[in-house]
Amino acid sequence: MTLNMKHIPLALALVSGAAAAAELPPLREVAEIDRNMLWAGLAVEVGDECPTIDVKKIKGLSFLWGLKNRASDLGYSDDEIRAYVESDSEELRIRRLGEDYVRAAGFDPKTPEGLCAFGEAEIARGSIIGSFLRSTK
Structure with a gap:
């Protein structure tokens, strides 16, 4: 089979598209994605560990x-996104970042009391994390 001249633009588009995809940084390096995954993860952790705070599930899923x-x-392809979301090492990294964030805010990330106080503070200040949470007290 020979390449017809009319196929060259299509071939160039496919090659440049593949090259562009290959040049994408890992999702962990895309701050607008990674940082927001941290906020969502913190909200879930607070909701899981704090008996007086619930996660707004529909809002979280929409986010x-x-x-x-x-x-x-x-x-990014669906496979690249799925690999990032399902990665055990990325989950561990996000967990460590979350613990550091909670600690830097002055709360203990290892206790339900610390996470409850952190969650209440985030709700009160109207942060992204707080927007996913609802106090049940």
């Missing part, structure tokens, strides 16, 4: 779908 769509818009 996560928005992040997935944004990553897709940036050129």
Whole structure:
């Protein structure tokens, strides 16, 4: 089979598209994705560990779908997104970042009391994390 001249633009588009995809940084290095995954993860952790705070699940799911769509818009494939979200090492890294964030805010990330106080503070200040949480007290 020979390459017809009319196929060259299509071939160039495919090659440049593949090259562009290969140049994307890992999702962990895309701050708008990674940082927002941290906020969502912290909200889930607070909701799981604090008996007086619930997670607004629909809001959280909508937010996560928005992040997935944004990553897709940036050129990441579903497989790349899934690999990032399901990675044990990324989960551990995000967990450590979350613990550091809670500690830096003046709370103990290892106790339900510390996470409850952190969650209440985030709700009170109207942060992204707080927007995913609802106090049940």
